[in-house]
Amino acid sequence: MDPTTLFSYERHVDSRSLNGRTLLVTLGAYSDAGEAQRLIDDELLNSLSSRVVGRLDMDQVYDYAGRRPEVTLELDHFVDYEKPEILLHEVTDLAGETFFLLTGPEPSFQWERVAGALQIVVEQLGIEKVLLLQGFPAPVPHTRELPVTRYAGDPDSIQVRRPMPGMFRLRAPFTALLTMRLAEGGHDVVGLTVHVPQYLHEMAYPDAALALLSAVAEEHGPQLPLRELESQATTVREAVQAQIDAQPPLQEMVAGLEQRFDRMITSGAGAEVPTAEDIAAEVQEYLASFEHDDPQHPDAGENTSREQGPPDSPDEDLGPTDRPADDA
Structure with missing residues (x-):
């Protein structure tokens, strides 16, 4: 047409x-x-x-x-x-x-x-x-x-x-x-x-x-x-950090992500830098997880990502169940 x-x-x-x-x-x-x-x-x-x-x-x-x-x-x-x-x-x-x-x-x-x-x-x-x-x-x-x-x-x-x-x-x-x-x-x-x-x-x-x-x-x-977004960002950062500071399991989760992120971005102090193949494999595995969350995918479970995912606002509780999957 x-x-x-x-x-x-x-x-x-x-x-x-x-x-x-x-x-x-x-x-x-x-x-x-x-x-x-x-x-x-x-x-x-x-x-x-x-x-x-x-x-x-x-x-x-x-x-x-x-x-x-x-x-x-x-x-x-x-x-x-x-x-x-x-x-x-x-x-x-x-x-x-x-x-x-x-x-x-x-x-x-x-x-x-x-x-x-x-x-x-x-x-x-x-x-x-x-x-x-x-x-x-x-x-x-x-x-x-x-x-x-x-x-x-x-x-x-x-x-x-x-x-x-x-x-x-x-x-x-x-x-x-x-x-x-x-x-x-x-x-x-x-x-x-x-x-x-x-x-x-x-x-x-x-x-x-x-x-x-x-x-x-x-x-x-x-x-x-950028000014209005920067003001909003400051408020959200403080709210998120306050909830994470109050829950040790979330602190562990964030610390693990920080370590993994730093290994990918910088050489670190004595840390081994992952190869491009290592990073690609990890990202590929993470992308594959979306197919299993798709309700139309044959391997999808009954729960949706929203039911297991993070809160809809920074004022809601970030509980231990909100930790990302191990393959993330």
Whole structure:
């Protein structure tokens, strides 16, 4: 089907008047670990001048029955229907430069057509660089700087080289296909994935959003605000640390993650540095654990990751059962 009919500009917008060097993409993927994408969307759209300039036809690409939107029943009538939308925003950064932000859930259907439609938008608007932002739950401690893995259609376009340590087969998010199709069209596209502590990935974790925005700056993206996120991050860090300090089992868990993380990042004092093969094997094992948590996977158990996972907010108790699996 024709991809040009899938995306439309707002009625009041003349696409010929739009211009911006960079497109940031915060579309959903496996999960929004640490709610990094939501926090970034809130920070940029609430603190910078912006307007919606276009949207995708959601009735063609979204699975409403599979991912039912929420609605409120107020006594005898419905209100506050949360309409799923994939929107293109025009945003002005701190330096007064215009960039674009694509927000919304991961499309359920017609991935190739959606990728084709977005490539047309990139070409129409003269976008020079596309940066895709997302979070990933990983066996890292909250007491260390969160790693941000980089990938790209053309690896030479990455400014800071921090690739995954090996080759992996995994279930593809839409952003993986979008990266490939944009690169095939000759466009500069770089993906940024922050590693969020596994025991905190289901709560809002501003440090994850801050790590991604710092990576955007490293990749020569727009100048973005950090002050509000930094204030939120301080509050969350203090709340998390207070709960961990009160529970020795959690202190042991974090200490173990710190030791493993330090061995991977630095040589340490007399510590043996793991080889790339060692690191790849460990990450591969961790990625494989997601398939067993998938309710549709034949080996999946009755319990979901949310039932066994971390709290939804830093004020809830981080009990011993919230320790990550041994293979993490």
